Amino acid sequence: xxxxxxxxxxxxxxxxxxxxxxxxxxxxxxxxxxxxxxxxxxxxxxxxxxxxxxxxxxxxxxxxxxxxxxxxxxxxxxxxxxxxxxxxxxxxxxxxxxxxxxxxxxxxxxxxxxxxxxxxxxxxxxxxxxxxxxxxxxxxxxxxxxxxxxxxxxxxxxxxxxxxxxxxxxxxxxxxxxxxxxxxxxxxxxxxxxxxxxxxxxxxxxxxxxxxxxxxxxxxxxxxxxxxxxxxxxxxxxxxxxxxxxxxxxxxxxxxxxxxxxxx
Amino acid sequence: xxxxxxxxxxxxxxxxxxxxxxxxxxxxxxxxxxxxxxxxxxxxxxxxxxxxxxxxxxxxxxxxxxxxxxxxxxxxxxxxxxxxxxxxxxxxxxxxxxxxxxxxxxxxxxxxxxxxxxxxxxxxxxxxxxxxxxxxxxxxxxxxxxxxxxxxxxxxxxxxxxxxxxxxxxxxxxxxxxxxxxxxxxxxxxxxxxxxxxxxxxxxxxxxxxxxxxxxxxxxxxxxxxxxxxxxxxxxxxxxxxxxxxxxxxxxxxxxxxxxxxxxxxxxxx
Numbered sequence: 001x002x003x004x005x006x007x008x009x010x011x012x013x014x015x016x017x018x019x020x021x022x023x024x025x026x027x028x029x030x031x032x033x034x035x036x037x038x039x040x041x042x043x044x045x046x047x048x049x050x051x052x053x054x055x056x057x058x059x060x061x062x063x064x065x066x067x068x069x070x071x072x073x074x075x076x077x078x079x080x081x082x083x084x085x086x087x088x089x090x091x092x093x094x095x096x097x098x099x100x101x102x103x104x105x106x107x108x109x110x111x112x113x114x115x116x117x118x119x120x121x122x123x124x125x126x127x128x129x130x131x132x133x134x135x136x137x138x139x140x141x142x143x144x145x146x147x148x149x150x151x152x153x154x155x156x157x158x159x160x161x162x163x164x165x166x167x168x169x170x171x172x173x174x175x176x177x178x179x180x181x182x183x184x185x186x187x188x189x190x191x192x193x194x195x196x197x198x199x200x201x202x203x204x205x206x207x208x209x210x211x212x213x214x215x216x217x218x219x220x221x222x223x224x225x226x227x228x229x230x231x232x233x234x235x236x237x238x239x240x241x242x243x244x245x246x247x248x249x250x251x252x253x254x255x256x257x258x259x260x261x262x263x264x
Numbered sequence: 265x266x267x268x269x270x271x272x273x274x275x276x277x278x279x280x281x282x283x284x285x286x287x288x289x290x291x292x293x294x295x296x297x298x299x300x301x302x303x304x305x306x307x308x309x310x311x312x313x314x315x316x317x318x319x320x321x322x323x324x325x326x327x328x329x330x331x332x333x334x335x336x337x338x339x340x341x342x343x344x345x346x347x348x349x350x351x352x353x354x355x356x357x358x359x360x361x362x363x364x365x366x367x368x369x370x371x372x373x374x375x376x377x378x379x380x381x382x383x384x385x386x387x388x389x390x391x392x393x394x395x396x397x398x399x400x401x402x403x404x405x406x407x408x409x410x411x412x413x414x415x416x417x418x419x420x421x422x423x424x425x426x427x428x429x430x431x432x433x434x435x436x437x438x439x440x441x442x443x444x445x446x447x448x449x450x451x452x453x454x455x456x457x458x459x460x461x462x463x464x465x466x467x468x469x470x471x472x473x474x475x476x477x478x479x480x481x482x483x484x485x486x487x488x489x490x491x492x493x494x495x496x497x498x499x500x501x502x503x504x505x506x507x508x509x510x511x512x513x514x515x516x517x518x519x520x521x522x523x524x525x526x527x528x529x530x531x532x533x534x
Contacts, residue, residue, distance in 0.1 A: 031355065034348045040410055048404035055403060079303040086300050121519040122512070125395065125483040126493075129500060130508075134324045135317045140309045144317075213393045217486065220308075230399065246391040 055235050062243055063236035069225055070244060077221035080142045081207035087143065088150025088207075089200050095151060096158035097184065103162060112159070120152035128214035139220030146207045146214070153206070154199045158192060165191045198260050205256040212245050324505070331513055332506030339495055339514050346491035346518065349412045349484065350477035356413070357420035358470050364421060365428035372432055372458065382425070389422030394480045398489040409490035416477050416484070424473055431465035432458065467533045471526045478522040482515050492518075 014020040064070070098104050098112030127148050131141040169187040178186070215223015222245060229238040281289065367373045368382025398415035405411040439457035448456070485493020492515060499507040 031352070034352055038410060038413075039408060041406065044406045045404065048406060052400070052404045055400070075306075076308065079307045082299060082303040083307065117520065118516065121479070121516045123479050123483045125486060126496065126512075126515070129486070129496075130324070133500065134321045136310070136313050138309065138313075139307055140314055140317070143307075209393075213395050216395055226396075242392065242396065246388075249391055250387070 058233065058235035059239040061236065062240035063234075064240050066237060070222075070241060073215075073222035073225035073241075074244070074248065076139055077208060077211040077215070077223070080139050080146060080211045080219075080221050081204055084143045084146030084150060084207050084211075085200060085204045087147045088203065089154060089196070091147065092151050092155040092158055093196070095155040096162055097188075099155060099159040100162035102165075102167065103184075103188070112155075116152060116156050116159070119148050120156065122148075124149045124210050124214050125217055128217050128219040132218045137218045137220070142211055142214050142219030142221055145219055146210060149210055150203050150207060154196075154203055157199055158196060161192050161195045162188060194263065197263055201256050201259050201263075205252045208252055209249055327505040328509035330506065331510040332504075333510055335495075335507055335510070339492070339511055342485075342492040342495045343514055343518055345409055346481045346484075346493075347478070349409055349416060349481040349491050350474060353413045353416035353481070354420060354470060354474045354477050357417045357424055357473070360417070361421045361424035361428060364425040365432060366454075368425060369429040369432035371435070371437070372454075382429070386422045386425045386429070389418055389420075390426065391422075392419070394419045395483065395487060398484050398487045402488045407488035407490075412481060412484040412489035412491055415489055416481055419480070420473050420477060423476075424469060427469045428462065428466060431462045431469070435461040464533065468530060471529050471533075475522050475526040479519060482518070 014023065095112055095115060098108050099116055100112075101109055104112065124145050128141060128145040131144045135141050135144065165188060169191070170183055173183045173187045211219075211221045212223045212226070215221040215225070216227045218224065218227075222241065226238060226241045226245075229235075229241060364382050364385050366382075367378040368386055370379065373379040373382065394415055397418045398411060401411040401414045401418075405414065435458060439461070440453055443453045443457045481491050482496075483493050485491045485495070486497050488494070492511060496508065496511045496515075499505075499511060
């Protein structure tokens with residue numbers, strides 16, 4: 001047809017028209033149905049607006065009077081993050097070896113992958129609740145939680161790095177009759193070391209951030225201070241804490257970015 | 265006696281690092297050890313509880329076994345709610361992050377002020393955790409799924425806007441110039457020169473965020489914002505450990521399902 005030649009049309013994103021319109025329709029139905037069944041109680045919302053107003057009025061200006069409590073909370077968060085990073089890395093290295101397809105045998109590989117998937121699947125807050133129930137309130141539960149959180153990230157990425165190594169060095173070691181352990185130490189470790197250090201620094205930053213959240217469910221650190229302030233309707237102190245958390249996260253992000261750039 | 269050439273002196277034994285590098289490495293290691301020792305010695309931990317922890321954890325695990333599926337219908341209903349929270353919030357956040365990404369990308373922003381407004385929205389959205397957003401919105405909307413959707417949405421805007429803004433900054437500028445040279449309007453330039461270039465990145469980012477949001481929305485219920493977290497909280501509060509393990513298994517299945525779906529879609533789209 002001549003019109004097809006003279007007028008240009010933007011190529012469609014999904015070529016098959018049935019599939020395209022089918023997807024659009026399915027999406028539209030999903031959105032309409034889920035939105036229609038949303039229980040929004042507008043009276044409750046307008047009521048809530050007043051409540052939010054009260055929270056904001058209570059929060060301004062932020063109250064830095066109890067800065068001693070704030071600093072103690074932060075130092076505890078920092079300690080939790082440091083210990084969890086060290087523990088997490090110590091466990092991540094053997095796990096990553098287990099979960100690397102080119103190093104380990106099949107059953108060990110599946111076991112390693114399974115542990116990593118489980119560690120990654122649960123939000124740190126859920127893990128924290130379980131640990132708080134098991135070992136009691138406080139920083140120990142927080143550190144355990146963040147160890148699990150660190151494994152999920154560090155072991156996964158480290159295993160992927162191990163799978164990408166230059167295998168020539170491993171073969172060279174094997175050909176001169178080196179044992180399994182010395183092959184790992186001399187042929188694999190040097191190749192993944194820069195990545196491991198980079199991941200460690202990133203994870204420290206990310207643990208510091210997460211430690212503020214797991215504290216809300218009783219796992220120690222600044223989050224515990226924040227939850228207490230919220231629970232006592234101390235909104236001005238809560239705002240002060242939130243502002244400092246945001247500030248510290250920005251600073252730690254900058255510092256870890258700087259260190260990683262220097263190392264890489 | 266024969267004089268050795270200076271080059272031979274340095275080459276007669278091989279070392280991986282120079283002295284300076286070695287000092288730096290040991291220095292770094294020492295600093296790390298010192299920091300860890302400080303953290304370990306000053307942290308406020310009851311050490312008896314630490315030694316006791318493996319027994320306690322084994323005990324808890326024993327109480328969780330076997331998982332109790334008697335409450336499965338309401339667990340599945342809550343999981344469906346969780347999926348809806350994640351999906352709807354991702355959709356809204358995608359729509360709302362488009363203008364923010366546009367003004368926070370240096371090559372498309374209309375002016376400096378808009379750039380800084382955009383950056384401010386992105387940073388403030390990302391720095392506040394979902395749980396804290398949820399606490400705030402539960403106070404406004406009351407407990408329930410709506411507070412959860414809004415909380416996840418507020419958190420996602422920063423993530424989506426930042427990555428999408430970076431994708432916009434990386435586009436090839438020639439199509440834009442070509443359209444400008446033809447006298448196309450601003451809207452047409454965006455539609456025909458920018459959108460097609462960022463489309464793949466845009467879908468990849470949205471799918472990634474959906475996957476993250478699935479995980480995030482499992483905990484919203486703990487502060488009253490709907491989803492599977494409500495049931496988890498209830499089961500933990502009543503020490504119903506077999507149900508807790510059932511909920512955990514369902515969450516595991518949900519997250520694995522999310523990963524399978526998102527990797528399938530990524531493959532289809534890219």
